[in-house]
Amino acid sequence: MNKIFEVRGLSKIYGPGCPLCIESTGPDADTNICPHCGSVVAIHDVSFDLFEGEILGLMGESGSGKSTVVKCLYFDQPPSSGEAVFFDRDRQHELFALNAAQQRWLRNHRFGMVYQNPHLGLNFNISAGGNIAERLLMSDLMDYGAIRARARELLARTEVLLSRMDELPKNFSGGMQQRVQIAKALATQPPLLFLDEVTTGLDLSVQARILDLILEIQQELKTAMIVVTHDLGVIRLLTGRALVMKYGRIIEAGLTDQILEDPQHAYTQRLVASAL
């Protein structure tokens, strides 16, 4: 299997930071706020690898830093320190050494992101088709007919009614908005997709269909995905490997089955026990 992503020592600290920040936060200290300078250590020393076509789960409670990891990797926020290498066919991109234009290129051409809140991922003032067109235009597809055809194809694939293609997403149900968002993320056929709490807040039947869709896409396109969720059901269904985070640190990593059946860390044990 080809490695697609290699993250090493990723850290993000909000606030001034001090030399004592690291040792006085984390799961052992039971906080992520440094008592000396008040900085928030959102993530510290996060390292993992991701392989082609693999789905990696990031789980943990609210505020554990799982979304921050994804936001740093998708260039929504710059990390405080750390490295991430993206292996793209025969090239390698050192994510945080790229300039703004290169980062934007990578983000538009090679990555996809689906947010929990469709307001973040979609422009509600333009039609569903326009949202997909935006992403295609960002990746330099300049042919109106081709854009229309591709948007239609994507919306059909994600089971959005084509008759509603030219409607504003604000008229859609939550599940449909999420489908449009997935279609938008897939528009450029990215080899890497970030899914941030995609099914949170949807009802169970809609959740199930979205998860099915994600699995089908993964089978079809061999897209690697990083799935952020606090829902153990989603982790179990989607992911092959998972990381458990608490107070910004990875406390446990391994095969999903292993983590869910035989958790090692006390926190994970509690998490798994409370879910069942």
Next chain:
Amino acid sequence: MNMTSHTPTAYNFGFLDEYAKKEVRRAILKAVSIPGYQVPYASREMPMGRGFGTGGLQLTLSLIGPGEVLKVIDQGSDDSVNAVNLRQFIEMTCPGVSTTTRTAEATLIQSRHRIPERPLTGDQIIVLQVPYPDALVVVEPSEDKRKIMHGEADYSRLLVKLYEDIVQFDEITISHRYPTRINGHYVIDPSPIPRWDVPKLHHSRSLALFGAGREKKIYAVPPHTDAEPLVFTDVPFRVEDFRDGEGRRRACERCGCADSFLDEFVDGSGEKVYQCSDSDWCDEHLAEANQGVTA
């Protein structure tokens, strides 16, 4: 500046003080060097309201010198209020400058929202008055973000606007201020010139300068520079065609010209009438036609 000795007023030649002119000229040089880039400048108070052409006027006053021949146009006409007032102001403050209504004679042309029909030459400069300099303002309210978008040549959201237009109306409905990409990078708002005039910027022989007084920006399309309207590859840019119900090209009621930009208005009997928007062009054609009749 011995020109001041001619004038009965206490004002400097060209109303602006020399430091102000120098600053505008520096901005012009920068604008020409980076085609399409909006150069900020300290727009001075002028004795007229912002939004009445103060940006264009400051450009004109900084460029003009004795011996220059100036033409001022307001929507194609030399005789409408804005043009007359600006011309009088410049005549008053710039002794030694002559004015004309003939495009061919002018060395400097200040224009509001039209480019003359007669192709401009390499000896001419056209100054256009701009109300809104930034083409991205329709899709991004924050100037900070717009600057980043310009820097990275990220115009996808403008194109989405065009996409939505085609979806809704089957064609692009922008009638004026058509976003135009200069020299393959920056997209400008070419001031509210009609689509008809946009191709005239492409590889023009003359320098086109744009001045926004209220928004304090100067930008330029230098001579022989690419100026391409934003389009999709399969939906070509097209200009106004002035065809009537039967598909015939309308002609000017006055001079009969059938290849100029036409203004529509209603005559005394309630009929719609079409006439050249460029009054100098129309006069010239009329004179030619009359010559033909008398000869």
